[in-house]
Amino acid sequence: MVIAQPYLSRVLRRLHYLAARDPIDELYRGWNWDRPPIRPRGLLGLSMGDVVYRYCPVRRDVWLRKVLGVRGRESRVMTIGRIVHSVFHAVYSTFMEASTHSSDPVGIYEYMVQNASRKLIGTGVPQEDLGWSLKLYRRLALGLAGSSSLRMIWHPGSRPIEGMLWLTEHHVDGSMLGLSQNLRVDAYGEGIVVEIKYGRYMDFQRLALAGYALALEAEYEAPVNYGLLVHVNGVPEGDPSIRVRGYYIDTSMRQRFIESRDEVIDMLMAEREPAKPAKNQCPESCPFYHICWGGSGGR
Numbered sequence: 700m701v702i703a704q705p706y707l708s709r710v711l712r713r714l715h716y717l718a719a720r721d722p723i724d725e726l727y728r729g730w731n732w733d734r735p736p737i738r739p740r741g742l743l744g745l746s747m748g749d750v751v752y753r754y755c756p757v758r759r760d761v762w763l764r765k766v767l768g769v770r771g772r773e774s775r776v777m778t779i780g781r782i783v784h785s786v787f788h789a790v791y792s793t794f795m796e797a798s799t800h801s802s803d804p805v806g807i808y809e810y811m812v813q814n815a816s817r818k819l820i821g822t823g824v825p826q827e828d829l830g831w832s833l834k835l836y837r838r839l840a841l842g843l844a845g846s847s848s849l850r851m852i853w854h855p856g857s858r859p860i861e862g863m864l865w866l867t868e869h870h871v872d873g874s875m876l877g878l879s880q881n882l883r884v885d886a887y888g889e890g891i892v893v894e895i896k897y898g899r900y901m902d903f904q905r906l907a908l909a910g911y912a913l914a915l916e917a918e919y920e921a922p923v924n925y926g927l928l929v930h931v932n933g934v935p936e937g938d939p940s941i942r943v944r945g946y947y948i949d950t951s952m953r954q955r956f957i958e959s960r961d962e963v964i965d966m967l968m969a970e971r972e973p974a975k976p977a978k979n980q981c982p983e984s985c986p987f988y989h990i991c992w993g994g995s996g997g998r
């Protein structure tokens with residue numbers, strides 16, 4: 700992961716303590732998808748964003764997407780967020796590739812750096828965003844190689860990929876919960892789900908962790924109790940900064956996710972177009988700004 704194992708263990712120790720004091724109500728486990736409250740009132744194939752994102756105060760964005768089939772404009776912030784995800788994915792796939800060539804963390808790091816541009820361009824990073832993407836890539840590559848090196852010191856004879864069994868861009872079927880059949884989890888491993896975000900922390904972002912945990916539990920019938928929110932900032936202009944927050948995905952987080960899902964399903968099934976809020980409540984970066992208000996917003 701982006702944090703070395705000893706630090707991850709420290710985060711998990713605190714979360715184990717919370718879990719022991721407040722066990723998850725079985726009704727809120729994803730494997731109980733065939734009964735309330737997990738069973739959805741409608742199977743609408745919602746994306747995680749449809750359920751948890753609260754950029755639009757009246758959820759008109761979901762209405763425009765799902766009912767009218769409108770595609771929003773990708774803002775610059777959204778483009779950077781998409782590239783950040785591509786960088787993480789490129790780093791992990793190159794790490795796996797490198798570890799088939801070398802069992803030495805230094806050799807792995809060198810391989811990763813030598814192949815960085817090829818990998819990033821291959822994952823769709825545009826030429827004009829290559830500079831800052833490479834900076835972020837190198838930072839993450841160093842973290843992975845360093846983590847692997849530490850592990851090999853503590854466990855002589857181990858292989859570099861041991862302890863790194865995180866699946867990135869992991870596909871999961873959310874249809875049992877009324878979500879898309881093709882959800883993509885940023886990273887998943889060892890009963891922990893990871894969501895990567897660009898920009899500032901917002902309280903509702905942690906609900907995505909609960910949503911993915913429920914979907915993974917529904918698919919694999921195995922508990923997913925913990926989540927990590929990884930925030931990347933500082934790019935494209937400055938040095939990348941990465942902050943990791945750990946969460947115990949407790950019953951109340953799961954309840955909030957289910958309530959949010961039900962609210963969206965009810966709105967869509969009621970077939971009532973949500974009224975526009977006051978204009979000053981709409982961020983100009985909203986991808987649907989030009990639809991709701993005309994002009995050139997959404998950039």
Ligand code: SF4
Pocket residue numbers: 754755756757758759760975976980981982985986987988989991992
């Ligand atoms: S412009 Fe406003 S009302 Fe329209 S989708 Fe965006 S936030 Fe919602």
